[in-house]
Amino acid sequence: NEDWIAAIAAAEVPEDDVTAVQVAGHDIAFYKTEGQYYATDNICTHGQARLCDGFLYGHEIECPLHQGRFDIRDGRPLCAPASAPIKAYAVKVENGQVLVNLS
Numbered sequence: 350n351e352d353w354i355a356a357i358a359a360a361e362v363p364e365d366d367v368t369a370v371q372v373a374g375h376d377i378a379f380y381k382t383e384g385q386y387y388a389t390d391n392i393c394t395h396g397q398a399r400l401c402d403g404f405l406y407g408h409e410i411e412c413p414l415h416q417g418r419f420d421i422r423d424g425r426p427l428c429a430p431a432s433a434p435i436k437a438y439a440v441k442v443e444n445g446q447v448l449v450n451l452s
């Protein structure tokens with residue numbers, strides 16, 4: 350499914366950090382690390398914390414509430430108490446915009 354949505358200006362995604370915006374009613378976190386963009390669900394699967402309030406270490410986002418970690422490339426949980434994956438989404442940059450595919 351080629352369902353790309355322009356979500357955020359590329360310049361608004363901080364380098365080696367995370368921000369979040371609403372995309373089609375979903376709370377989506379956007380990351381930039383080593384010049385690459387990534388997107389995942391912004392809500393932790395362990396609780397109701399927003400990952401955009403956490404810290405990014407390389408490709409690992411640390412939840413601000415209990416310090417569970419996820420790999421932003423595929424959403425897999427990396428340490429307790431995170432055990433269920435977050436969804437990771439395909440992104441691409443076109444004309445200065447980050448597009449995300451939520452399908």
Ligand code: FES
Pocket residue numbers: 393394395396397398412413414415416417430431
């Ligand atoms: Fe994220 Fe608990 S809410 S680790």
